[in-house]
Amino acid sequence: MFDIDKWQEILATIKKNKMRTFLTGFSVAWGIFMLMILLGSGNGLSNGVANNFMNDAVNAMWIWQGETTIPYEGMKSGRQIQFHNQDQEIVQKVSGVGVSSGRYFMGNTRYSYLKESGEYTTITCQPELKEVENLILNEGRFINQIDILKNRKVVVIGTDIKTALFKDSVALGEYVNINMVPFKVVGICAEPGSTRNRNAYMPLSTAQMIFSGSNRLHNLALTIDATTLEESQAIEDQIRNALGRQHKFDPKDEGAIGLYNKLENYIQTMKIFQAIKIFIWIIGIGTLIAGIVGVSNIMLIVVKERTKEIGIRKAIGASPSSVIGLILLESIMITTIAGYIGLVLGTGLMELINYFMLQTVGTAPSQQDSGTIFLNPTVDINIAVYATLLLIVAGAIAGYIPAKRAASIKPIVALRDE
Amino acid sequence: MIKLNNIHKSYEMGNSSLHVLKGIDLQIEQGDFVSIMGSSGSGKSTLLNILGMLDNYDKGTYHLSGNLIANMSEKKSAKLRNEMVGFIFQSFNLISFKNAMENVALPLYYKGIPRKKRNQIALEYLEKMGLKDWANHMPNEMSGGQKQRVAIARALISKPKIILADEPTGALDSATSYEVMDILKDVNDSGITVIIVTHEHDIAAMTNQIIRLKDGLIHEIIRNGELKQFKKDYIHGLEPVQIPSYV
Numbered sequence: 001m002f003d004i005d006k007w008q009e010i011l012a013t014i015k016k017n018k019m020r021t022f023l024t025g026f027s028v029a030w031g032i033f034m035l036m037i038l039l040g041s042g043n044g045l046s047n048g049v050a051n052n053f054m055n056d057a058v059n060a061m062w063i064w065q066g067e068t069t070i071p072y073e074g075m076k077s078g079r080q081i082q083f084h085n086q087d088q089e090i091v092q093k094v095s096g097v098g099v100s101s102g103r104y105f106m107g108n109t110r111y112s113y114l115k116e117s118g119e120y121t122t123i124t125c126q127p128e129l130k131e132v133e134n135l136i137l138n139e140g141r142f143i144n145q146i147d148i149l150k151n152r153k154v155v156v157i158g159t160d161i162k163t164a165l166f167k168d169s170v171a172l173g174e175y176v177n178i179n180m181v182p183f184k185v186v187g188i189c190a191e192p193g194s195t196r197n198r199n200a201y202m203p204l205s206t207a208q209m210i211f212s213g214s215n216r217l218h219n220l221a222l223t224i225d226a227t228t229l230e231e232s233q234a235i236e237d238q239i240r241n242a243l244g245r246q247h248k249f250d251p252k253d254e255g256a257i258g259l260y261n262k263l264e265n266y267i268q269t270m271k272i273f274q275a276i277k278i279f280i281w282i283i284g285i286g287t288l289i290a291g292i293v294g295v296s297n298i299m300l301i302v303v304k305e306r307t308k309e310i311g312i313r314k315a316i317g318a319s320p321s322s323v324i325g326l327i328l329l330e331s332i333m334i335t336t337i338a339g340y341i342g343l344v345l346g347t348g349l350m351e352l353i354n355y356f357m358l359q360t361v362g363t364a365p366s367q368q369d370s371g372t373i374f375l376n377p378t379v380d381i382n383i384a385v386y387a388t389l390l391l392i393v394a395g396a397i398a399g400y401i402p403a404k405r406a407a408s409i410k411p412i413v414a415l416r417d418e
Numbered sequence: 419m420i421k422l423n424n425i426h427k428s429y430e431m432g433n434s435s436l437h438v439l440k441g442i443d444l445q446i447e448q449g450d451f452v453s454i455m456g457s458s459g460s461g462k463s464t465l466l467n468i469l470g471m472l473d474n475y476d477k478g479t480y481h482l483s484g485n486l487i488a489n490m491s492e493k494k495s496a497k498l499r500n501e502m503v504g505f506i507f508q509s510f511n512l513i514s515f516k517n518a519m520e521n522v523a524l525p526l527y528y529k530g531i532p533r534k535k536r537n538q539i540a541l542e543y544l545e546k547m548g549l550k551d552w553a554n555h556m557p558n559e560m561s562g563g564q565k566q567r568v569a570i571a572r573a574l575i576s577k578p579k580i581i582l583a584d585e586p587t588g589a590l591d592s593a594t595s596y597e598v599m600d601i602l603k604d605v606n607d608s609g610i611t612v613i614i615v616t617h618e619h620d621i622a623a624m625t626n627q628i629i630r631l632k633d634g635l636i637h638e639i640i641r642n643g644e645l646k647q648f649k650k651d652y653i654h655g656l657e658p659v660q661i662p663s664y665v
Contacts, residue, residue, distance in 0.1 A: 005533055016515035312511045315472060316572065317500020317528040319493040408492065412472040415511060 010330045020305075024298045024331070025338030028391050031291020032339050035284045035387050036346025036379050042280035044350075044377025046273040051375050053266050059098070059232075060132050060262040063091070063220040063239065069255035073248055081247050081256050083217040090242050091220055096235040099128035100222035102204055104213045111157075111200070112177045113165040120161050121199050122178065124207035125221070132221045133191065135201075140172045140187030147186075147203040153210070156187035158197030178202075181210055224263065232263045291391055296398030299331055303402035310406050311414025320407035324400065331399040332392060339388035347384065350377045419483055419579070419611060420446040420469065426477035427464055438464045439475070440634035448579070451606040452613045453622040456631035462615045463584055465631065469613065470503050470582040471495045483579065500528050504573025506614075508585035510565040512557040518544060518568045519553040525576040543571040547601070563594035570601055574610075581605060583614040587621055599624050623649045 014021050065081045088102040104124040111120050129135070130142045138159060147154050155178065162171045162185075175182040183202070190197045207213055226232040236259060240251040249256040310323050354377055406414065427439040438461040446452055454462045467473035468480065471487060480487045482502065490498070504525075505511075512521045519540045526536035544550050547567040557565055566586060573581055583602065587595035599621060606612045614625065622628050628640040628648065640648050 005527065008533055009527065012520070013515065308511075309513055312513055313524070313528075314492075314496060315470075315499065315505050315511070316525040317496050317576065319496045319528075321493065322528065410473055412467045415472075415507070 006325070006329070010326065010333060013326075013330060014334065020298070020302055021334055024295060024302070024334045024395070025341070027291055027294030027298065028335045028338040028395065029342035029345070031287055031294070031391060032342030032384070032388055033346040034287045036343065036350060036384060038280050038284045038287065039379045039383065040346070040350035040353075040377040042277050043379060044354075044375060046277060047377070048375040049269060049273060053262075053269070056133050056262060057131065057223050058263060058266050059223050059226060061222050061224055061232075061236075062258075062260045063222070063243075064258040065218065066255050066258050068249045068253055070250045070253045072250045072253070075248065079249075081249065083220065085215040085217060087217060087243060087246060088220055090246055091222065091239055094235065094238045094242055096225050096231070096238070098223035098225050099131050100220060101126040101129040101132060102217040103129070103219040103221060104204055104207050104216065105218040106179075106202075106207060106211055109179050109200075110177075111161060111165060113174065116165045116167075118161070118164050120158070122155075122202055122207070123199055124202045124204045124213075126204050129201065129221055132223055136190045136192055138188045138190055140185070142187055142189065143201055143203050148205045151206045151209050152203060153181065153183045153206055154186045154203065155183040156189050156201040157185055158199045159188055159190050160197045161200055162188045179211070224261075226263055229264060229267050232261055232267075236261055288387060288390065292394040292398075295331075295335060295391060295395040299395060299399035300402050302331075303327060303399065303406050307406050307414050311411045311416075314407075314411035315415065320404075323407040324403045327403040328396055328399055331395050335392045335395040336388075339391055343384050343388055347379060347381075350379065353377055419448045420444070421481040422469075422478065423480075424478040425465075425468065425475050425480060427461070427468065427473070427475045438634055439468075441478070442634075442636060444629065444636065446611060446613065448611055449606070449609055450611050450613075451603070451626040452611075452629060453625040453627070454613065454615045454629045454631060455617060455619075455622050456637070457617070460631040461634045462617075462631050466582055466584050466613065466615045469580075470505060471499050472505075496528075500525060500576055502579050504576060504578035504581045506566070506569050506573050506581065506583035506586045508588040510557070510562075510569045510589075512565060512568060512572075514557055517554050517556050518549060518560070521557070521568055522571045522575055525572060529576060539575060540571070543575050544568070547571050561594075562590050563597060566590060566594075566598050567601065570598070570605070574605065578610065580611045580613065583612065585615055585617075587616065587618065592620075595621060 065083050068075070068077050068079045068081065071077050083102070085102060088100055091097060092100050102125070106122045106124060108119045109122040111118055123129070125143065126148060127143050127145055130137075135142065137156075140156070142156055143154065146152070155176065157165075157171070157176070165171070165176060166174070171185045171188060174185050176185060177183075178200075189201070191199070204217075208215060224232055224235045226235055237251070239259070240257070243249075243257055244251040244253075247256070306327070310318075313323055314320070357375075422442050422444040425439050425442040425444075426437070428435045428437040430436075438459075442461075442465060454465060456462045464473065468475050469482075471482075471490070474489075482498075485498075487495075487498075512518075513524070516524070519537055522543055523533075523536040523540035526539060527533075531539075541550065541553055544553050547570065549564060549567055549571070552560060552564060552568075557568070560568070566589075570581075570586075581602070586602070587598055590598060595618075602612050602614065603624065612625075614621070616622050626641075630637040630640070
């Protein structure tokens with residue numbers, strides 16, 4: 001195996017038969033290259049979509065009030081449901097609910113600081129909302145429990161609001177007027193994966209008190225502890241039952257409360273991606289098979305082409321095993337090197353695409369919709385190596401069978417072959 | 419050295435079988451210079467292939483240097499070929515992607531001699547053939563005579579006991595044919611048994627013994643004294659027309 005002379009003989013043969021070597025190598029390199037591209041694209045697509053879901057907690061759930069559509073316990077349909085603070089406590093008691101925050105909508109509110117002013121959305125909430133919406137704090141802090149208890153007049157503003165009102169000056173600790181009421185800026189935040197950060201967050205209790213909200217709520221945001229579709233739907237049902245008892249509506253009444261379950265959506269999307277991945281694998285395996293067939297074909301032709309040479313070698317004293325070894329080692333060497341080249345080119349291209357995509361996102365984050373659906377399009381190196389090995393083995397087997405046959409025929413027959 | 423006893427050989431041709439050799443008894447001594455003659459299909463090439471262990475026979479016995487050559491494994495017969503026999507073919511059978519030196523050195527590769535050493539030996543043999551300057555040329559850059567001399571160098575490099583030549587001059591013009599025959603004569607003078615197959619009388623007349631085959635049997639064997647007569651007959655125009663070389 002490590003006979004230098006044998007390798008020299010093989011290298012000399014390869015050097016003298018460039019076209020044959022190129023064709024064998026090309027079919028292997030191409031097969032691996034295409035597999036890398038396909039699998040890489042599939043991974044990139046699924047990574048990208050998974051990343052988009054990370055804008056909010058994957059297990060987030062939002063509940064909003066609606067109108068009953070089914071008569072229940074003697075009451076007509078079309079009754080408006082109104083959430084109150086105690087509804088949050090009820091929901092919080094449902095098992096499987098993680099953290100929750102009530103939200104009171106104030107509609108558009110006018111923010112002003114010195115001479116600058118603008119209309120922005122104010123979300124009144126509790127500290128837990130940060131977790132539900134995966135908010136990123138650029139400066140300062142988020143609303144905390146003490147703000148809620150003491151009804152502090154503090155606000156966390158989005159980066160766009162900060163830029164519009166404060167320009168380059170420091171905003172933290174300054175007071176903005178919100179609907180003519182001064183609030184202290186305690187934090188500047190951004191939503192992950194979003195380029196529009198025009199929301200401001202205010203303690204729920206403060207808002208209810210100052211802007212005559214009483215104990216009313218519009219919306220509940222929460223996280224749930226579930227990993228499967230069934231679990232999350234069970235929690236959904238429990239919440240409907242609990243709120244149904246409180247507000248006296250049929251738990252089956254879809255209109256009484258609205259409910260958006262992110263996990264459900266996430267799981268369904270991931271299922272689609274599972275299907276896409278399987279599809280890509282099928283294409284990938286198809287490509288591999290095409291590569292194997294290509295290599296096998298070329299090996300068959302190579303052996304046919306070399307029958308006379310085999311005859312000559314045998315006439316001057318080559319044993320059958322040395323002839324087979326020569327052909328096999330040559331084929332293995334070519335497929336290994338070509339497979340490696342395909343591997344490097346394929347992964348290299350995917351890394352290059354990845355690099356340029358990161359560059360683009362890095363330079364122009366605010367202009368474009370950053371909802372990129374392509375992220376980290378790389379392939380598991382193990383899969384790549386196994387695929388290459390598969391092609392090498394296939395090439396070796398495809399070469400072995402005809403080489404064995406050619407080596408076992410009488411030299412005189414091989415010599416006669418033209 | 420070579421002893422054939424009642425050798426039979428037939429080829430399967432689809433459904434029918436072609437009986438080529440029908441019982442050959444032959445003895446060739448060390449140092450003989452023998453030509454085998456006969457018309458097409460008389461079995462002369464088949465006989466040579468059996469002698470060279472390139473082909474097997476169906477019936478009879480073949481002893482080479484006292485060893486019975488029968489039903490040997492490919493590996494063993496390859497080794498024996500490498501040690502005992504050098505081949506020269508009508509179509510030269512050089513490996514097209516190897517240059518003259520590499521072609522000559524190839525038998526030594528199968529003897530396990532290191533590359534540098536065998537290339538050096540190959541150069542020596544090419545020099546003997548007057549082809550030293552052609553060592554790095556590929557076969558397709560050489561004339562027929564040059565190619566045949568390369569093939570002879572290749573046959574000689576493993577120091578065989580027997581040289582088997584199948585129509586060595588078949589693809590060459592007369593002048594080159596005689597050159598090749600002179601070389602084979604020198605080879606024979608060094609003590610190596612040379613057996614050639616030919617259908618050219620002038621070529622056969624240069625050997626010391628002519629075996630005429632007819633329909634798979636030995637028709638006649640012309641030796642020393644009789645050979646003079648054969649040569650005379652030949653000169654007297656038994657074959658007045660020089661047969662052009664065949665490919």
